[in-house]
Amino acid sequence: DTALSSPSSCGVATAVWAKQRSLPRAFERAKQAEEKLQQKKDLQVAADWNECFKSAANRRDPEKLALFWTELKGRLIKKFGTMNAALNSVKSGGEESLSF
Incomplete structure (x- = not known):
């Protein structure tokens, strides 16, 4: 032992x-x-x-855009746990809205 x-x-x-x-x-x-x-x-x-997205046609394609945003949301949730936490982490100065 x-x-x-x-x-x-x-x-x-x-x-x-x-x-x-x-x-x-x-x-x-x-x-x-x-x-x-x-x-x-x-x-x-x-x-x-x-x-x-170097192609303008791809940037206008609804299917590609939907897939992109799904990927982005998945990454944010993976990193921060929730979308709310992810968005709160990028807010600066207590702003109530975000723009990209």
Whole structure:
């Protein structure tokens, strides 16, 4: 029992203890890698929208606009939790309206 809480002269107990200590680090590294991959995907989606809206016809297309705003709302909710919180975070000086 004490072999699992601290390293001892026994090789097996030391290996088990080291493995238990390294698991949280491995999970943290995996989580960071997943977050980095998601960020890369998000940047690519943003670049795709940027390219799409270079065309005036695409900027007038109701379907593309609806998809864009759905994407934007999803990102804001993911970051801030609610649309209200997202909009409150961009308000400056206590203004009651926002313009883009």
